[in-house]
Amino acid sequence: MSRINKLNFKIGNKTINKSSKTFLISEIGINHEGSFLKCIKMIEESKKAGADAVKLQTVKAENNYLRSTKSFKEFKKTDFSDEELFKIVNFSKKNKLIFLSTPGTFNEVDQLINLKVDGIKISSGSMTNYPLISYAAKKTKSIIISTGMGYNDEIRQAILACKSNQNIAILKCTSLYPPRDKELNLRSIQEFQKKFKYIIGYSDHKKDYLSCLLAVSNGAKIIEKHFTLDPKKKGKDHHISLNPKEFKKMAEDIKRTENMLGDFEIRPTKREIKNRNLFHRCLVTTKNILKGEKFTLDNISLKRVNNKSNSKIEPKNLSKILAKKSNRNISKDTQLLKQFINWKN
DSSP: OOOOOTTOEEETTEEEOTTSOOEEEEEEETTTTTOHHHHHHHHHHHHHTTOSEEEEEEOOHHHHSOTTSHHHHHHHTSOOOHHHHHHHHHHHHHTTOEEEEEESSHHHHHHHHHTTOSEEEEOGGGTTOHHHHHHHHHHOSOEEEEOTTOOHHHHHHHHHHTTTOOOEEEEEEOOSSSOOGGGOOTTHHHHHHHHHOSEEEEEEOOSSSHHHHHHHHTTOOEEEEEBOSOTTSOSSSGGGOBOHHHHHHHHHHHHHHHHHHOOSOOOOOHHHHHHHHHHSOEEEESSOBOTTOBOOTTTEEEEOOSOOOTTBOOGGGHHHHTTOEESSOBOTTOBOBGGGEETTO
16 A cells, blocks of 8 residues: 555645645536537636636447447547547646546546546446456546445445555545435535545536535535536536536635635634624623722623723633722722732732
């Protein structure tokens, strides 16, 4: 086993860990519909929308599906030549986007490695294809595994298939298009973190992106979201995809979510600290008090005052003050300060 820190996932020039910003993958998939120019346009728009990476599916229909399947018909129309893929990969890198793709066979893994992709994504449908995972893990430096439809033991087996390559990220996923709200089980992201101890992300198939924000709030450090230029188009994934404007809004809202989540330390903020003396209660006289008179619950009380003095007496010291005597005359509605107390009596 490699000694790599499993809570640091490295891909391209990025390192994803507990304290890093959420890594956003624009899942173009096959929404380019086999059009090279449309794919280039989608990569451009993904960059503008705030994506860190783009992902395609490098799956040849005849190598992966029987002709009688719906998938064969869908993927038959979306294949790129090696030359086109080479240009797509390089265009992504020139735009400072990390490029990922999902292969279905050993040959497709080799094709992607020859194109020098930044990493390989294992789809939920291939999560139990342990020979493919093992082969891909040997070839690539970075591997991301989606876990839709998977049981706990199957996910563990997929991780074990990676063997010496422990530069792995695991994505929580529900393989429904789209899933119902109650089918997402986003709290399980926390359980993923406890059980597998790798960087955990979330691959989403909802029509909106609320689930992505909730996933981030549950600890997901990678978000994979389907991307399209037109969600109204017919096709496998368009209806569960965000358009550029929506993806950009998601990226902005994820940043807001991260800001709201903060870190793991329990403490007041800097601005709160400035308000402590204004908002916290302190001891105040409720009657005129003469020099030598004892302090009692009848002549002092706890109130908020408009004073930032550090000499105020906090509520926790009330019991220490009772039965002490005043060393001066004090007017009603005066903040009681430490120097007003005869501490010797």
